[in-house]
Amino acid sequence: MTTLTQTTRLRLLQGSDLLLLGVALIWGTSYGVAKQALVFYPVLGFLAVRFCLTFLILLPQLRGAGRRAWAPGLPLGGVLLAIFLAETYGVQLTTASNAAFLISLCVVLTPFVEWLLLGQRPERRVLPAVALSLLGTWLLSGGVNLAFNLGDGLMLLAALLRALLVCLTRRLTAASEVPALALTAVQTGVVGGGCLLLGFTLLPGGLPPLPQAPAFWIGSLYLVLFATLLAFYVQNHALRRSSPTRVALLMGSEPLFGALFAVLWLSEQLSAQAWLGGLLIVAATLWTGLLRRQ
Secondary structure, X not given: OHHHXXXXXXXXXXXXXXXXXXXXXHHHHHHHHHHXXXXXXXXXXXXXXXXXXXXXXXXXXXXXXXXXXXXXXXXXXXXXXXXXXXXXXXXXXXXXXXXXXHHOOHHHHHHHHHHHHHOOOOOHHHHHHHHHHHHHHHHHOOOOOOOOOHHHHHHHHHHHHHHHHHHHHHHHHOOOOOOHHHHHHHHHHHHHHHHHHHHHHHOOOOOOOOOOOHHHHHHHHHHXXXXXXXXXXXXXXXXXXXXXXXXXXXXXXXHHHHHHHHHHHOOOXXXXXXXXXXXXXXXXXXXXXXXXXX
């Protein structure tokens, strides 16, 4: 009986591992998919479509206990809006492979943002990860012939804002049990509504008519259904059946999948130096994630 139970648990873990690798693959490809969608529609319009659709799907979550999500969700949604503006404009202005590697630096930056906001000083053991990430970013951006562009800078800003979002979420939701899907619903509503408002206010003539290109709608639906709804569900599901360390290791493969997708699907070119820099960033991310879960 014990052997059967252990075998069943092992199969469940292996299944969760495969699902998490699938999520890492989906999130890794999301940068390339977004880059292709932006060929057909401006950033603000693309984000409005993606997050308004997500909000409509999640709207039923705001009934009952879900109403508690409005208070923390509105300010957190404002931060998420800033993240996706920086991230999506960054993807448009840099390569999808660079975007996938640079956004993963949020894991390395989180302990320092946590220090500033929550007073929890990072351990000295995090410093080697910081050094690795800085070296990796330097190599990824050209090394001696530094070619750090605006898109790369926006991706770094998005990584910093992601670290800020993690800490703010902890602070604003610690005192009350807010349903996760309800919180996501409010945040996506703020992002979608904010992009609509900015699009009609800032763009000459407002947002253009919605594109007819099938590639745009296929990409947008892929990001809504798989990169947002399915991915977050699988991650939360797997955390109940596997250790956080194991989850961190599997999810750390996201930027590698992103780079491979950019090279194979978008025909982007990465030098050996850039690959080395990206691998150092992944190593720093995994190092930090493991330290924070010990």
